[in-house]
Amino acid sequence: MNEGTIFSVCNVTFSYGRHRVLHDINLEVKKGEVVGIIGPNGAGKSTLLKLLAGYLIPDEGSITFLGRDLKDYDKRELARHMATLPQTLDTPFSYNVEEFIIMGRYPHFHKRFLYGDEEKRFVVGIMETMNMNTLLGRQLQTLSEGERQKVYLAQCIAQDPGVLLLDEPVSHLDIKHQMHTLEILENLHNEGLTILMVLHDLNLTSEFCSRVVLISNGSVYADGEPQTTLTFQNIEGVYDTVVIVKENPLSKKPYIIPVSKKYLKKQ
Amino acid sequence: MQRDEGRGTRDDKNNSDLKTHHSPLTTHHSKTVLTFVILSCLLLASIILSLSYGKNVYVTFNSFFADEGFGLVLRKIRVPRTVIAFLVGGSLGICGVTLQSILRNPLAEPYTLGISGGASLGVTLSTVLGMQNYLGMYGNPLMGFIGAMFSVFIVYVLSRRKLFDPNSMVLFGIVVSLVFSSFVFFLFSILDPDRMQITLMWLMGDLSSLDISLVYAYIPMFLLPALVLFLFVKELDILTLGSEKAQYLGVDPPKMYKVLFLLTSILTGLCVSASGIIGFVGLIVPHLLRNIIGASHTLLLISSYIGGAFFLIMSDVFSRYLLYPVELPVGVVTGILGGFILLFLVVRKT
Numbered sequence: 001m002n003e004g005t006i007f008s009v010c011n012v013t014f015s016y017g018r019h020r021v022l023h024d025i026n027l028e029v030k031k032g033e034v035v036g037i038i039g040p041n042g043a044g045k046s047t048l049l050k051l052l053a054g055y056l057i058p059d060e061g062s063i064t065f066l067g068r069d070l071k072d073y074d075k076r077e078l079a080r081h082m083a084t085l086p087q088t089l090d091t092p093f094s095y096n097v098e099e100f101i102i103m104g105r106y107p108h109f110h111k112r113f114l115y116g117d118e119e120k121r122f123v124v125g126i127m128e129t130m131n132m133n134t135l136l137g138r139q140l141q142t143l144s145e146g147e148r149q150k151v152y153l154a155q156c157i158a159q160d161p162g163v164l165l166l167d168e169p170v171s172h173l174d175i176k177h178q179m180h181t182l183e184i185l186e187n188l189h190n191e192g193l194t195i196l197m198v199l200h201d202l203n204l205t206s207e208f209c210s211r212v213v214l215i216s217n218g219s220v221y222a223d224g225e226p227q228t229t230l231t232f233q234n235i236e237g238v239y240d241t242v243v244i245v246k247e248n249p250l251s252k253k254p255y256i257i258p259v260s261k262k263y264l265k266k267q
Numbered sequence: 268m269q270r271d272e273g274r275g276t277r278d279d280k281n282n283s284d285l286k287t288h289h290s291p292l293t294t295h296h297s298k299t300v301l302t303f304v305i306l307s308c309l310l311l312a313s314i315i316l317s318l319s320y321g322k323n324v325y326v327t328f329n330s331f332f333a334d335e336g337f338g339l340v341l342r343k344i345r346v347p348r349t350v351i352a353f354l355v356g357g358s359l360g361i362c363g364v365t366l367q368s369i370l371r372n373p374l375a376e377p378y379t380l381g382i383s384g385g386a387s388l389g390v391t392l393s394t395v396l397g398m399q400n401y402l403g404m405y406g407n408p409l410m411g412f413i414g415a416m417f418s419v420f421i422v423y424v425l426s427r428r429k430l431f432d433p434n435s436m437v438l439f440g441i442v443v444s445l446v447f448s449s450f451v452f453f454l455f456s457i458l459d460p461d462r463m464q465i466t467l468m469w470l471m472g473d474l475s476s477l478d479i480s481l482v483y484a485y486i487p488m489f490l491l492p493a494l495v496l497f498l499f500v501k502e503l504d505i506l507t508l509g510s511e512k513a514q515y516l517g518v519d520p521p522k523m524y525k526v527l528f529l530l531t532s533i534l535t536g537l538c539v540s541a542s543g544i545i546g547f548v549g550l551i552v553p554h555l556l557r558n559i560i561g562a563s564h565t566l567l568l569i570s571s572y573i574g575g576a577f578f579l580i581m582s583d584v585f586s587r588y589l590l591y592p593v594e595l596p597v598g599v600v601t602g603i604l605g606g607f608i609l610l611f612l613v614v615r616k617t
Contacts, residue, residue, distance in 0.1 A: 055511055079517030086515070091507045092373055093562035103505050107517035112498050114565055139561075159516070 004031040005067070006163055006194050007052060012061035014047060021047045022218045025061070031162075034189050035196045036209030040239055043215045045198045046087060046167055052196065053084040053165050079107035083156035087167040087198075097135045097143075097151055098123055104158025126154050130184055146177030153181065157188070164188065166197035170204065182208045202256045206230050207248070214238060230254040302560050306573045313580040317349045320584055347482040352474055352583045352597075353576040354489040355538045356548055360575020361496055361568055362531040362538075363549030368507045368564070369527055370433045373557070377535040377549040380440035380528065381418045384447030386539040387470055389414020391451050394466045395458065404478045407469060408540040415536035418443045423528070431524035433510070472545035472598020474583050485541055492534045493572065499527065500564040507562065545598045547605025548575050548582075554612065578604075 009027040013020070022044045029035055037045045050056045051063060054070050063070040066081065083104070098120070105119045127133055132150055140148060149169065156164060164185070170178040178201075186208060189195055199205045205212055205226070212229040214222040216238040222229040231254075232245045241258055248255040318341060319327035330338045362377040370379065393399070393410035402409060422439045429435040451470075455463055469476070502523050505513045510520035538545070552574045553567070560566055579597070582604060586595040 050511075053515060055514055075514055075519045076517035079515060082515075084512075084515040086511050089508060089512055091509070091562075092371055093368070093507050093557060095504075095562050099504070099561070099563045103501075103508075103516055106501055106505060113500060115501075155516075 005029070006031055006033075006065065007196075008064040009052070010062050010064070012051060012058040012063060014044075014051060014056060014058050016047075020218060022051070024219055027213065027220065027223070029194065029196065031194055032189070032192060033194055034185070034208065034210045036205035036212045037196065037198045037215060038200070038202065038205055038212060039215035039221070043238075044218045045215050048215065049084070049165055049167050049196065049198055053082065054078055055084075076107045079159055079161075081161060082163045082165065083159040083161040084165040085152055085156050085167060085169060087171075089152055091140075094139050094141050097127075097132075097138050097140060100140055100151055101126065101154045101158050104155040107159060123154075123158060126157050129187075130154055130157075146173050146180075149173060149177065149181060150184075153184065162192075162194065164193055164195045164197075166195070168198050168200060171200055178204065202230060202235070203248075206253045206255065207251060226253050230256060298560070299566055302566070302570060303573075306570055306577065310573050310577045310580075313577050313584070314349055314353070317352070317580050317584050318345050320588065343479055347477065347479045348474055348583070349580060351477055351482050351485065351541055352580045354485060355474070355542050355545065356579025357572035357576040358489055358493060358534045358538050359545065359549040359579070360552045360571035360573075361493060362535050363575075364553040364564070364568055364571045365496065365503065365527055365531050366549075367553055368503045369524055370437060371507055371509065372437075373554060374550070375437075376546075377531065377538070378444070378544065378546070380436060380532070381422050381443035381447075382415045382532060382535045382539060383544045384444035384451075385418025385421075386411045386415040386536070386544065387451045388447045389417070390469055390543075391454050391463075391466055394462060395454055404481065408477070408481065411469075411543075412536050412540035414447075415532070415539050418447060419529075419532040419536065423532075426528070427525075430521040431528065433524065436524075436528065468596055469543040471596035472543040472601065474542050474579075474586075474597050475594060477541060485537065489534070489537055492530050492537075496527075496530050496534070497568060499523070500568055503527075503564040503568070504562075543596075543598060545579065545601055547601045547609075548579055551605040551608050552578055554609065558612070 005028060007027065007029040009025055012022060012025040014022045025048065037048060039045050047056065051058055052065075052070075054065075054073065054075075057071060065073065065078075070078075101123045102115050102119060105115060105122065109115060109119055124136075127136065130150060130153075132147070132154065135143065135147060135151065140151065143151065153166075153169065156166075166185075169185075170181050173181065182204060185195055185197075197209075199209075209226060211224065212222070212226050213220060214229055214234060221238055222234045230245065232243050235241070235243050235245070235256065242261075242264060244257045244259060246255045246257065247253070315324060315327075322337065326337070327341065330336070331341060332338060359377050363375070366375040366377060366379055367373055389410040389412070390407050392414070393406050398406035398410055421443050422436065425439045426432070426436045455467075502513075502518050505516050505518050506520065506523060506527075508516070510524075513520050513523075535549075553571050556567060556570050556574055560570060579601065582600040583597050585604070586597045586600045589595060589600070
């Protein structure tokens with residue numbers, strides 16, 4: 001086993017009841033990678049993420065995390081190494097922003113009643129680096145979607161994890177908040193975090209991920225750098241949509257333009 | 268050059284923010300203290316009122332150790348009655364908070380998981396079988412507790428197969444409660460109505476019929492599970508985010524659901540056995556307090572204990588006072604009071 005290996009997924013198969021969602025998945029994730037998991041709706045991306053997060057257990061095959069079988073981790077111990085942001089997160093009750101973020105300190109903090117001053121300073125520090133001082137003292141319900149997503153992310157960062165798993169972290173954000181969130185993730189990556197995220201936007205994936213895993217019908221269709229995976233052949237094969245792939249003039253990464261059928265008929 | 272200047276000002280701003288950062292946390296802290304002081308004062312006032320109503324406070328304290336007359340009434344009747352109202356009200360308050368949080372439903376209450384049905388059946392059977400003849404004053408409380416634990420056991424066994432999934436637990440609770448209640452109605456329909464009068468009173472919630480020696484035996488039994496429940500405030504916060512996210516934050520949801528379900532069941536079972544089915548306390552008190560002090564359980568849980576105790580002691584005072592000299596079942600008073608408060612809250616919100 002290699003030193004820098006974070007995840008080692010070996011022949012993993014998973015079904016919900018009789019419906020097989022993933023089969024024969026093999027994947028190795030190294031420290032410091034930013035992996036974008038893409039694929040059509042229902043391809044099994046979220047399921048793969050839940051398997052990696054230890055929420056679901058594979059029917060067959062094994063997932064090794066930091067050299068140990070994922071199943072052998074205590075939940076609390078795992079939460080010190082890995083933070084996961086699920087696709088939907090809500091609570092019917094009203095917490096304020098600090099109370100919400102400080103829950104991320106739970107796996108590190110063993111006293112039963114109150115979080116200490118050190119933990120509170122930790123939270124304030126995170127809010128500062130994420131440029132969200134203005135949210136201090138606000139109720140979570142009063143925030144906009146974009147602000148709330150940042151608070152969720154801050155809670156994950158409060159866990160001080162080595163690995164971050166995110167399920168569609170920018171899906172319902174406007175471009176400003178999309179960029180801001182992804183830039184925060186980029187900074188975290190520069191500090192040494194390994195990030196795996198499910199994304200829908202192919203162009204954002206191309207821009208921000210060092211590696212792209214393309215999932216189709218429950219198995220890995222392509223895996224590698226954006227330049228080699230985001231080709232028009234792969235995308236058309238998986239999404240059943242005609243696309244034009246150009247080069248982004250600034251980043252030199254692939255830039256994907258979907259083509260509507262009405263233009264195809266003309267030619 | 269210009270850029271550097273811009274960065275300079277931003278850093279300055281950050282520094283000044285750093286200095287003022289403590290303020291939200293400290294205001295939060297002072298609000299906490301204030302809430303606490305107000306609730307405790309209310310509780311104290313309600314206790315004094317419950318002990319002294321009809322007499323002035325000065326007379327009450329002077330006659331506390333008197334050997335006869337009002338002193339005796341105080342020590343033998345009013346003090347135990349106030350103690351049991353305190354314990355039951357507080358316990359219903361924290362059970363309500365806990366169940367609302369783990370079921371992630373602001374309308375959950377201590378009886379949501381089926382305890383009331385089992386307890387009712389236990390007490391009805393106690394009357395039907397004439398348990399009072401063998402067990403005397405212990406008959407109803409004991410049978411009520413056994414009935415409650417029987418329904419808990421059924422819900423527990425069913426839920427274990429579903430890994431204590433909150434939604435399944437609610438479903439099992441409702442089914443168990445409905446089935447047991449139907450048995451109770453069946454028994455009521457075939458038996459002599461006069462005999463069932465006491466049972467009916469008990470089912471509506473009643474703080475008056477408990478013997479003093481039993482009250483003091485109840486004190487440690489009530490306080491122990493409540494204290495254990497207070498150990499889980501941080502886990503309760505996290506569980507309100509749903510079982511998936513809770514697991515990602517390091518909580519083991521099925522294990523926690525199981526522990527919290529058992530603790531609240533024991534507490535609610537004790538409440539029902541001591542005073543029958545007193546509705547609305549476990550619904551209205553957490554609901555009101557969440558609006559005032561927020562959802563964080565560190566403060567919410569203890570406040571709900573104090574708030575629940577206050578609410579039930581006050582309701583008990585009203586139940587004695589409203590139609591004097593006739594006493595109303597306290598469950599009727601909490602129902603009417605609580606109903607109006609809840610209605611007011613909901614209407615005000617929209």
